[in-house]
Amino acid sequence: MRQTLLAAAAAFVIGGIATGAVLSQAQPAPPPVQQTDGTPLPPPHHWLGGWGHRPGEDGPREGMMHRRHEMMRAFALIYRQPDRQLAPADVQKIAEAFLLWNGNHTWKVANVAATPDGPIGFSLTTPDGGVIAKFTMDPHTGRIARAG
Secondary structure (H helix, E strand, C coil), X not given: CHHHHHHHHHHHHXXXXXXXXXXXXXXXXXXXXXXXXXXXXXXXXXXXXXXXCCCCCCCHHHHHHHHHHHHHXXXXXXXXXXXXXXXXXXXXXXXXXHHHHCCCCCCEEEEXXXXXXXXXXXXXXXXXXXXXXXXXXXXXXXCEEEEC
């Protein structure tokens, strides 16, 4: 009789543990967090770090690919033309935008001119006019190359 009671008690405890484990997984989600005006906040998106994932967790390459995907998503409405047909004024704007994009407000873009062999050359200079580096940009593809 004692062994039967012990077996029944053990079965009861094991059943309770199993039931608790199942119920703990099946609990309903908590109500959404409300903003001050009463509207619910949007769900977290994976590109903002939701779903328990942060860019770069899987290594530097994954983080780089994540950032590239994010940039592509931001400008998804812009179609890239096969021939960009860039003029010297366009190249200057692109180079200035690159400096601003990277937070450099002091360097300037100077000496922008088309070269005889096709690419458009330009220089990055300090505020007092000292040349830091020279580059060329292909007017058809937009590829930049460092020049001497």
